[in-house]
Amino acid sequence: MKPAPPAPSSLVARLRGLLGWEATIILLVFVALLAGALLSPDFLTASNLSFLTANFSEVALMALSMTLLVIVAEIDLSVASILGLCSSLLGVLWAAHVPMPLAIALTFVAGGLAGLLNGLLVTRLGLPSLAVTIGTLALYRGLAYALLGDRAIADFPAAYTNLGFGMVPGTQIPIPIALFLVLAILTTVLLHATAFGRGLYAIGANEVAARFAGLRVERVKLTLFVLSGLMAALAGVVYTFRFSSARADNATGFELGVIAAVLLGGVSIFGGRGSVVGAVAAVFLIGIINGALTIVDVSNEVLTIVTGLLLIGSVLVPNLLGRLRVARERRQPRGDAVS
Amino acid sequence: MTQLAEASAPAPGLLARLLARREVSLVLILLVVLLGTAAINPRFLGAGSVRDLLLNVTIIALVVVGQTIVLLMKHVDLSVSSTVGLTAFLSGALFIAHPGLPIPLALLFGVVLGAALGAVNGLLVAYGRVPALVATLGTLYVFRGITYAVVHGGQINAANLPPAFLSFATGSVLGVPNLVLLVLVVMILFGIYLGSYRGGREYYAVGSNAEAATLAGINVTRRTLTGFVISGAIAGLAGVLYLARYGTVDASAGTGLELQVIAAAVVGGVSINGGVGTLFGAGIGALLLGVMGSALVTLRAPSFYQQAIQGALLLLAISIDIVVSRRTARRLGQRRTP
Amino acid sequence: QTPALTKGLKITLLPKNINNPYNVIETSGGLAAAKEIGAAAKVVGPSDAGASSQVSYINTAIAQRQDALILAANDANALLPYLKRAAAGGMKIVTMDSDTAPEGRTLFINQANSEGIGRAQVQLLGKLTNYSGDIAILSATPNATNQNTWIKWMQEELKLPKYKNMHLVKIAYGNDDDQKSFTEMQGLIQAYPNLKGVISPTTVGISAGARYLSTSPLKGKVMLTGLGTPNQMRQFVKDGTVSAFQLWNPADVGYLATYAAAALASKQITGKTGETFMAGKLGKYTVGKNGEIVLGPPYTFDKSNIDKFNF
Amino acid sequence: MTELHAPEPPTPEPHVTPLLTLAHASKSFGPVQALRDVSIELFPGEAHALLGENGAGKSTFVKILAGVHRRDSGTLHVNGQEVNFHSPGEARSAGIAIIYQEPTLFPDLSVAENVLMGRQPLAGLGRIDTAAMRAQVAGILKELGVHLDPARPVRGLSIADQQLVEIAKALSLNAQILIMDEPTAALTLSETERLFRVVRSLRARGAAVLFITHRLEEVFGECQRITIMRDGTWVSSGPTPDYDTDSVVRQMVGRDLGDLYPRSDTTPGEVALSVRGLTQPGVFQDVSFEVRRGEIVGLAGLVGAGRSEVARAIFGIDPREQGEVRLGGHVMPPLRPQTVMAAGLGLVPEDRRQQGLVMEMSIERNANLAILNRLKSGWLMNRDAESRSARDWTSKLRLKAHRLSDPVSSLSGGNQQKVVLAKWLATSPSVLIVDEPTRGIDVGAKAEVHRTLSELAASGLAVLMISSDLPEVLGMADRILVMREGRLVGELSREDSTEEAVMYLATGQRAAVLGGAA
């Protein structure tokens, strides 16, 4: 990726001051788009962008609920396994001739239950969510294999697979991405404009104080884990229809991508800080950099490295800038300071 | 313990105290699994079988040592799997370039390379103030990406490795495989260091209360850095042993190891909230997970159910852990001085 | 009357993943063929063998307006919509090694007749074990199309009366991961004391399995056969762990696939059954039923011939 | 004794060199000037009391000596040598041992290790000699007369026991200079007396002790010299006999105590909060009382008596095993703060940083946290209502803040406390429990809090006021309930309540009032 030209870099600083980390990420998205366009004439075409965005639909969907969870200082590593489990379940139900609407409904029930188990272990037993969801990461993936084994269910009806694969009529916007955008707006409203959302920040930043203010910390966390399960179920349905394929190993390893996007989007791993806009922008940033590098045949390994560096940089750079500022202030002497 | 304490404390029975220790209940569970499985299939405890079991656990058990130190400090090191992969491949490449390389030198190479990778994590966490989860998730990607870039579809085969190295891997002393011995030595050395050296105790102090550690004159920044360096160095050593054990290494070597290692440590009673746990426990945790995996195979559990059963057992183990430790805390709880 | 191959065709080779040595050999054959016919070929691919990870490369090939795409499919169905979209844009699709459903591609280059591979391995193992005892299969991922097809034919073969004393006790999955395959092999031996033979129809599985056996007391007692490359297996054939195994030349698979793709893109053939084309040094090939082209029978390697091969 | 309005540095006695001299030290935390030009000298063999109100800067002063904070200016000499500590470790190796106000222990490690961290006795090969370590700590604990198992973990120890471990830690250093920041706050009389015995033997050895306390009787009993601070500045220093209680208090507070407690008499209304037989085994037993509308009821007791726990159980944060809580006649379910809040109860918790505020959130968000559901129009938050509500209460409490969108962490302690109060007053409670409402806040803010509570009580609010600040309770409360070791041991009417009477009930010992540990 090319470095930002010098003129915008002061713009970056101004925007950062104005809007914080989110603005920087959004700006980087445009820089990445521009760089991609310069690198390959095939990049900035409607159809390529449409493929490219459709490709990260599931990660994007799961990033929404993960954002909420990380804001309350919890984490769900089991989302990709829930996705796999739900995809397998949908396949098994369809293969057993369950009508599709019912099969989808049951899939959501399963996702919600999976999230509920995570949530109960975290809120009732007080176990750390990192440990719990490492366990359920294995458990849910294992259940997917137990359900489907080595089978792959593929004969989903075209009416449904077209939903996963198709575009919003008259546009080049993939249907899953349109769905994601709608949900992203809903999540933004939920987080930034409702009492529930106000509470999330308080819970994440200081759980004790939130409890002392009468917030139902346990219930909120439980709700978010269930929501995370439901979102993973939705991602599972999308995945299944997008590839017309239900397999036990679907989306293995996606959880790290989801978490990387959320953290890159400026959501603090310690809770209490972050926004949906940031996480959404980060999903797009990773996806677009991915697409731009792929189209100029840069290999997958470089992409892996870039993702890691972005993630580290997203915390390190603001930290270092903050320290520089403190150091500069200290250097301007205040009276007779001791060395 | 002094008479004073014994005279005054309403000392719980020795048995109760013993049972309150995580490690004891773990050892009991381990014995139940071992003997139970052997009762059904005696071959499970046959010489060859035990040897394989131990060998399987070695790599995980080794990496758990470093991970435990990091967890004790209330941090986490997700990048260990990538460190194992990178050192495994690069030490293999080194052997191909210099077939006559003495084995200790290869081990040293792995340790140094791993320590350098660990230092990257340590610098990010200690000086860059990047939360360990973020920093090591980032380096998990970066180190793996470097491995992909270096290996690029290549593979190191047993055939390319010097026979001396391979026979080191397969050899044994008094029936105990070399690799197991080496890992045991590392575990015992670090176990003693963490348990009864001032420096080792400082890791507990840092994780238990970092602010109090600073006030007690501990250089928390430096401890954090060295903790990650040790974790990296041990993962580097594990990389070389991985090469020795499996003989074949490609770019994806070690992928996913990090979660197994954390799971082993957590099952072994190491708290991810820092300050609690022993290497003995962590080692037993690794062994227990390994034994459960093998037992499921031996008992002919259908392949497709094994992962689910393992996940459920892991959840069970950490749930029991929290219940037991809560009960202990309550028992120790209220005691006003008379 | 057949038109000559077009010069400067743009061909993308998309293996299952780019880190598997087998895939590297396979695609190197494709690149060699491309050089011969003056095509611009490149190898791209994911670093994991997940079902969906190939999709972005198919999309990229569409965006780059490649003339032909040659792929070894990670999933028989997941890629279909994307392949159809690529084909709709005029791109020629050829699968090799691991097929998609037939509507996803025009031609499938099969390394050997699937039925033949499956049956031959059971026959080989039957001979090695005197047609008695427990046997197991150590496969790759549970969803690998080629593996599952071969396993299906192995099970068919085992139904024949002469195998009445051989029992298939377990199909284990090593996920094409060396370490996993290694421990799966170990688990098989531990769990089944009467195990006499193992078939591992995957290069990763057989070499990991052989490596486990070579250090185990059961070396030479438990027979191992399957599909492996000579370089990986040479040591184990020589030390007696493995008596015989089979394979084709993976480079030839890629080589043939590239010629077939070029023939399609140059409109020499359309993919109908019975059409023929020339595949460079491999000679003339005929399109079979369902657009399938079989490279040839698998070759059996043993102590007597293994030193003649280097791949 | 020096004149109040013309402070001069203390004149050292010419023949003895001070062990420690800190001269003209200043320290600010951002906008807060915590210390301004403070000086002190510690001589061998003396116990020196450092006195001042909450927030006077005593702990900051200690932390500067300890190397925890770096002073902005000033010089520090130890044993005649100029020193600059960059870390607590350096101060310690220079012979300074410190007991911090808040226990700084490792909950997961044993008592013995906590005491000797970094200095554990070694056996061969540099290994820690665990038996020796435990024996050494057992010795120190015995000297203090404490019955604690050195091998048990610190987690689960009471505040008092934790404080004792801190004391043992400091004593184990055998330091030349011992600094103790409110070491006796959590201790019973006998433990305090033993501590002083140890202090005396240290002094006899030539060590200097700097002693911070709010219990003046300890000062007159134990200390040879006194330094008084107010609002971060040095006020006076001198030998103890030059002072008496009145002069100390006047110098600490800067005015007569009379203005501080603006309490007018009100006639109590009907019962607003009624507690019957509340019990949480091991913490408190059989607590029963009532609070009426318009009444301020004080709840006094030593630290650790269980007052906060009672408040938390009433509020529904902590479980309660037995007993009944009624608000306005309705029985409250346990463990449901939401229900209790809906019935009109508010709790201003004792620890504002941990329990009261979300430090990195804005003032406005904090002030509205308990009434989020009232500030909605439809599903969504009503931004106008939010800022109106926040402005309303913060201005009534005369909060000094730049903007309401600033993080609450940017406020001074007193103003932070006002935000907590604003948060609870916004819920328009009928009963308000305030737990240490003025802890760590400055004089002016304290008076404002008191005025606010008075006014609210006058308009019919029922207030339960838990405070360790005895003058505050005496000044504000209509009735005083006293707790000791988890039990309600007595009730004093406004007329009967004197410091002596409260302390007698709180300690169960008459000696407590009569001048401490002579």
Ligand SMILES: Nc1ncnc2c1ncn2[C@@H]1O[C@H](COP(=O)(O)OP(=O)(O)OP(=O)(O)O)[C@@H](O)[C@H]1O
């Ligand atoms: N880390 C800090 N950041 C900002 N302000 C601080 C910090 N530490 C102390 N202060 C402020 O400095 C002032 C002095 O605080 P200090 O703790 O020294 O008071 P104190 O005299 O020890 O009070 P107390 O009797 O309550 O212990 C207070 O206004 C306090 O809010």
Ligand SMILES: Nc1ncnc2c1ncn2[C@@H]1O[C@H](COP(=O)(O)OP(=O)(O)OP(=O)(O)O)[C@@H](O)[C@H]1O
């Ligand atoms: N961290 C703790 N761990 C275990 N027990 C504690 C802890 N803190 C307090 N306790 C116990 O709880 C009871 C009440 O403690 P607490 O100090 O909160 O009472 P309090 O009367 O509210 O005092 P104050 O509010 O003045 O500090 C005591 O028995 C004490 O020993």
Ligand SMILES: [Mg+2]
């Ligand atoms: Mg203080």
Ligand SMILES: [Mg+2]
């Ligand atoms: Mg209290």
